[in-house]
Amino acid sequence: MGGASRLAIGMAAAIVLAGCGSTSHQQATTTSVAASPNVALPAGPPPAAIKGRVLTVGELAGYAPGKTHFTNSAAGEVADLPISEQGPEAARLQSLGFVAALREQLTPVSTGSSEGEAISIAEQFRSPRAARTQLAFIVGHDTGGAFTPFVVPGIPGAHGWAESSQGGAINIAFADGPYYYIVGAGWQPGQPQPPTQSTMIAATQRLYSRVHR
Numbered sequence: 001m002g003g004a005s006r007l008a009i010g011m012a013a014a015i016v017l018a019g020c021g022s023t024s025h026q027q028a029t030t031t032s033v034a035a036s037p038n039v040a041l042p043a044g045p046p047p048a049a050i051k052g053r054v055l056t057v058g059e060l061a062g063y064a065p066g067k068t069h070f071t072n073s074a075a076g077e078v079a080d081l082p083i084s085e086q087g088p089e090a091a092r093l094q095s096l097g098f099v100a101a102l103r104e105q106l107t108p109v110s111t112g113s114s115e116g117e118a119i120s121i122a123e124q125f126r127s128p129r130a131a132r133t134q135l136a137f138i139v140g141h142d143t144g145g146a147f148t149p150f151v152v153p154g155i156p157g158a159h160g161w162a163e164s165s166q167g168g169a170i171n172i173a174f175a176d177g178p179y180y181y182i183v184g185a186g187w188q189p190g191q192p193q194p195p196t197q198s199t200m201i202a203a204t205q206r207l208y209s210r211v212h213r
Contacts, residue, residue, distance in 0.1 A: 053179060053211050055203060059206040063107065064107055071100065103121045124179055134180040147163045147171075148161065152201055
C-alpha cells in the first residue's frame with residue numbers, strides 16, 4: 001500500500017480516507033493504566049451510553065457494519081499514531097475530558113476489482129464544549145490540502161470534506177452533546193459505484209437523527 005493508498009487514522013481518530021483499499025491501522029480493544037497513559041490493557045465491552053452511536057444496518061447504502069473496537073482510555077484511542085505522537089495526543093484528549101470511543105469498520109456489500117472501505121467513530125467527552133472543541137481541532141487539521149469542503153444540511157455544525165485524486169475519500173464530522181462523530185469512506189481507482197457525497201450525507205443524517213437528543 002503506497003502513501004496515497006491509505007487509511008490514516010490519526011489526530012485522535014480523525015480519518016483522512018484517501019484512495020483507500022484496505023486499512024493499515026487495526027486498533028486493538030484497549031484501555032490504559034491510569035499512572036501511565038502509554039500502557040494499554042484489554043478493555044471490556046462498550047457501555048450502553050456509547051454502544052449505539054456508530055452506523056448500523058441500512059444506514060450507509062452499499063455497506064454492512066463490521067468489526068467494532070472500543071476503548072475507554074486516551075492511550076487506546078491514539079494507539080494507531082506513531083509512538084512519538086501518542087503521548088502528546090493522549091494528553092490533549094485527557095485534557096479535554098476524554099471518556100471513551102467506539103470505532104466501527106464497514107465493508108462493501110458487493111465487491112469489485114477494488115474494494116472500498118468505510119468507518120464510523122464516536123468519541124465521548126465529559127462535556128458538550130469538549131466535543132465541540134474536538135470537532136474544531138479535527139476539522140482544522142484535516143480539511144486542507146487536496147480536500148474540498150461541502151455542506152451537510154440538517155446537522156447543526158457538521159463539516160464535510162472530500163478528495164478525489166487517486167481514488168477518493170469523503171468524510172463528515174459533527175458534535176452533538178458530549179459526543180464527537182465522524183463518518184468516512186475511501187476507495188481506490190476502479191472501484192464500482194463508490195459512495196457519493198449524497199450517500200454519505202444521507203447516512204450521517206440517519207445517524208444524527210438516531211443519536212440526537
